[in-house]
Amino acid sequence: MVQPIVEVRNLRKTYGDKVAVDDVSFAVEPGEIFGILGPNGAGKTTTVETLAGLRHADGGTVRVLGIDTQRNPGAVRDHLGVQLQEAALHDKITVGEALRLFAAFYDDPADPDELLELLDLTPHAGVQFARLSGGQRQRLSIALALVGNPRVAILDELTTGLDPQARRSTWDLVERVRATGVTILLVTHFMDEAERLCDRLVVIDGGRVVAEGTPAGLIDGLESERTVVVRFAAEDAPRARGVLDELAARHPDVLRVDDAGAATEVAVTGSRRVLFALVPALAEADLVPEDVRTVTKSLEDVFLAVTGRQYDPQAGDAQQLEGARS
């Protein structure tokens, strides 16, 4: 087992009688993109801010590069890059000035010009912060987190407020950064972002870790039900529904048949072998499907399975804290 580069154990943080982080533990290995996923107010940001030594934990330990950042936050700052949620620069500082300024704080900084190039900011080097677009600000924010040549970078909600194209190019960028050897701790409330980028992740809800693993592993670990949606020609659809209802009643691998939205579509849910039962039954009745597709499970289904409720990324703090206490 590789020595973890970031380690959080039984972290707890309260504000008055509000529990922001109840009990969070995870370990990040060198070179990973590790996700902290959960709805707003779940305790993700508090977790990483405590990790970065910006907040005092009420309980538990946090270690970065083997150093307890609660006791000795100064010792890791040269090697830990942090991108906080909100923009934090003077309106009139230019992109180039900001990067050179932050580079001056570090022992062994990256070349600001190379970073500008990596983050597609070279054409904007002379532009003042207030005039940057949302995507450009995010890229600058990432550049500032990386300018110290960190071994670990914390990126908090880096695609919030970006349009789809800017989100996708930011994702590419994160992968490029990881390719340079930086371990990345990615905080996000976007399921698709976590699924696309993370090697491993924890799902946090109400201040607790409710699931942990690789995105694929978490999805595969869901109960073994599969759903197949079959579309028929309009004239075949009523007969097909009858055949499938009858199949569900007699075949152990077929559990139920539901409407799938359109009148010509039927959703067949059963065991992992549901497709094997479905195809011979359709062949026997000479029902030729227009289209057959399996319904893909996602991290949203994982969230539903572990918390018992639909994933709502905007779920407010109060509600989540309430959940943490009960």
Place this chain on the structure above:
Amino acid sequence: MTTTAPAPTAARTGSWRGFGRLLRTETAVWLRDFAAPFFGILFPTVILLGVGLAIPGMRDPITDAPPDSVWYGLTPVATYLPTVLAMAVGTASLTVMPVTIATYREKGVLRRLSTTPMRPQGIVVAHLVINAVTTVVGAALALVVGQLVFGFVAPEQLGVVVLSFVLGMAAMFTLGMLVAAVAPRASAANAIAMSLYFPMLLLAGLWTPGPIMPEVLRQIGQFTPLGAAAQSMTTAWFEQGFPLLQLIVMAVWTVVALPVAIRLFRWS
């Protein structure tokens, strides 16, 4: 990108590496704001010229004072000089610096710096330096321009004038830091600063300089940092006595309020 990074050591918890760059960058960015450099540097001169040139009689020697008084024969605009110097001290320390720092707190700049090896104190010190230099430049400009336009008598006690100016800066920057410490937002810092700034200008003699200040204002003013600075400089410039009370008042403001400001200061 990172493989050559040395293993972290527990030795250093705070660092001022890059402070020179921070000071240069903050100065460059600060100069891009028109208002801050204008008020800090030009405002005292503008007020001195405005008062001296626009108000009738300001350049005519005083003849209605007793002939043996120190004021006899001076121009009213000359008696205004200590007030203008006090104003230079009050403007940068109270109206510019606290708002800058509160803005940085509100925008998360102080917090962002906390995650780097540079301590957020660095940016506070940078703005103390910038505004202290502004104050001195603003005061010097007012003196030079005022001398060229109006001509002034030399100070009776130059050392005490300088001491009063320096202690006034210490007391007023401490007060500005106190405002920066307690104001939750830039707008609040501005409101608090303005509600202190104008009464202080009144007590420093903006409307009733030197010899024409009513006794009650003088009595109150001597216990405020800016009023004490103006009175102390007036005494040192034109009279013979030593403004002991005023100098002590400024020192006490500094010594008492500075630890409070440091204690109350919030980084986020």
